[in-house]
Amino acid sequence: MEPQWDDLKIFLAVAREESLSGAGRILKLDPATVGRRIARLETALDAPLFVKSPQGYALSAAGERLLAHGEDVEQAMRAATEALSGPNDTLAGQIRIGAPDGCANYLLPQVCSDIAGNNPDLDIQIVALPRVINLNRREADIAIAVSPPTTGQLAVQKITDYKLHLAASRRYLRQHDAIETPEDLRDHRLIGYIPEMIFDSELDYLSELGLKRVALASNSVPVQLKLALNSGGLCVAHDFALAEHNFLRKVLPDQISLTRSFYLVRHQADQRSERLTRFAAKLVEGIRNEVARLEEQT
Numbered sequence: 001m002e003p004q005w006d007d008l009k010i011f012l013a014v015a016r017e018e019s020l021s022g023a024g025r026i027l028k029l030d031p032a033t034v035g036r037r038i039a040r041l042e043t044a045l046d047a048p049l050f051v052k053s054p055q056g057y058a059l060s061a062a063g064e065r066l067l068a069h070g071e072d073v074e075q076a077m078r079a080a081t082e083a084l085s086g087p088n089d090t091l092a093g094q095i096r097i098g099a100p101d102g103c104a105n106y107l108l109p110q111v112c113s114d115i116a117g118n119n120p121d122l123d124i125q126i127v128a129l130p131r132v133i134n135l136n137r138r139e140a141d142i143a144i145a146v147s148p149p150t151t152g153q154l155a156v157q158k159i160t161d162y163k164l165h166l167a168a169s170r171r172y173l174r175q176h177d178a179i180e181t182p183e184d185l186r187d188h189r190l191i192g193y194i195p196e197m198i199f200d201s202e203l204d205y206l207s208e209l210g211l212k213r214v215a216l217a218s219n220s221v222p223v224q225l226k227l228a229l230n231s232g233g234l235c236v237a238h239d240f241a242l243a244e245h246n247f248l249r250k251v252l253p254d255q256i257s258l259t260r261s262f263y264l265v266r267h268q269a270d271q272r273s274e275r276l277t278r279f280a281a282k283l284v285e286g287i288r289n290e291v292a293r294l295e296e297q298t
Contacts, residue, residue, distance in 0.1 A: 010029075011038065091119040098143040101222065105222050147200050168188075194214075
């Protein structure tokens with residue numbers, strides 16, 4: 001018996017969530033039902049698809065081989081659905097974006113609100129995580145990254161560069177010794193990422209500046225900015241975020257300036273989706289415009 005699409009959907013969900021309960025939540029099925037359907041598929045294919053362990057369900061060698069074919073079928077079904085819906089100038093359905101929390105907090109709300117306003121049947125979900133979004137597990141349809149991935153069947157497009165500067169609250173700067181040279185920074189409290197939780201080397205700003213001690217740390221960009229707003233010390237801040245925080249001032253902007261980039265990441269197979277491609281184009285244009293608009297204000 002050949003596997004049916006409904007069986008493959010369940011297989012893909014278990015492969016991505018690595019558990020029956022996780023797959024059940026996504027599919028709105030009881031975990032026992034998910035287990036029975038996987039067992040039925042394994043019987044039909046006469047091959048074990050998963051290796052069960054205390055850590056969850058890992059793909060077997062046969063499961064690894066089936067995964068690529070299952071994702072091809074998934075993409076073909078999406079394309080068929082889009083084709084049957086007919087041509088339409090507006091976007092519809094659900095699209096999930098995964099992004100680092102700085103981008104998700106300070107850029108995507110405006111950009112996605114604008115896109116949603118022009119596409120009333122479109123549901124946009126923003127997943128803000130201080131880590132790399134796993135597209136292989138379908139945590140999102142589209143991801144925004146701060147460095148281009150070099151592995152996996154992924155399509156990568158550079159969106160735009162953005163600037164970062166040291167910043168501190170006006171009150172902090174009034175209450176502490178003047179900062180006139182980079183060497184003066186060693187006498188001040190620094191705010192940054194928790195070192196072992198830096199998920200991309202592009203975010204290791206303080207090490208790049210030769211500054212070792214992080215007196216106040218968080219894996220969240222908004223928390224770092226709140227610490228600076230509360231006169232906790234100096235942080236490296238995105239210029240596009242500083243536009244929202246009038247009480248923060250750039251420190252040594254002519255001597256210390258960093259440039260980073262955002263990248264749009266998609267599954268290569270998803271490039272066949274006209275809907276996702278149109279949405280990605282709107283997203284890229286919106287982020288570019290929003291970065292430029294906010295950086296002009298600082």
